[in-house]
Amino acid sequence: MDPETSRKISELANNLKKLHLAATMEEAMARAKEMILGAPTNEKPIGELMKAQEIKKEEKDIQKAEESLEELEKQIKHDEALNKSQEPDIKETKEETEKLKKGIENAKDIIEEAERVQD
Numbered sequence: 001m002d003p004e005t006s007r008k009i010s011e012l013a014n015n016l017k018k019l020h021l022a023a024t025m026e027e028a029m030a031r032a033k034e035m036i037l038g039a040p041t042n043e044k045p046i047g048e049l050m051k052a053q054e055i056k057k058e059e060k061d062i063q064k065a066e067e068s069l070e071e072l073e074k075q076i077k078h079d080e081a082l083n084k085s086q087e088p089d090i091k092e093t094k095e096e097t098e099k100l101k102k103g104i105e106n107a108k109d110i111i112e113e114a115e116r117v118q119d
Contacts, residue, residue, distance in 0.1 A: 009036050
C-alpha cells in the first residue's frame, strides 16, 4: 500500500473513531480500509451495499405512496357517492331559500306600503 493511501486510511479511521462510528480504533481502521480499498473478494463493497439499501428504501417509499394513492381514490369515490346522495337535499334547500328570499322581499314591500298608508 502506498503512503498516500495509508495516510487516507489513517485519517478516515481517526474521523470514524471521533464521530463514534466505530467502537475501537481497530474497527475504525478495518472500516476505513474497506471504504478506501474495497471489501474483501468474498463480500460486497460498502458502496454496493449502500446502493442496495437505498433501493430497498425507495421501494418502501413507492409502496407507501401507492397505498396512500389507493386510500385517496377510495376517499374520492366515497365523497362522490356522498355528494350524489345529497344533491336532492341541496336542490330542495336552494328552493326553500329562494322562497324565503321572496317572502322577505314581499314582507318588506308590505311594510313599505303600510308606512306609506300611515303617513
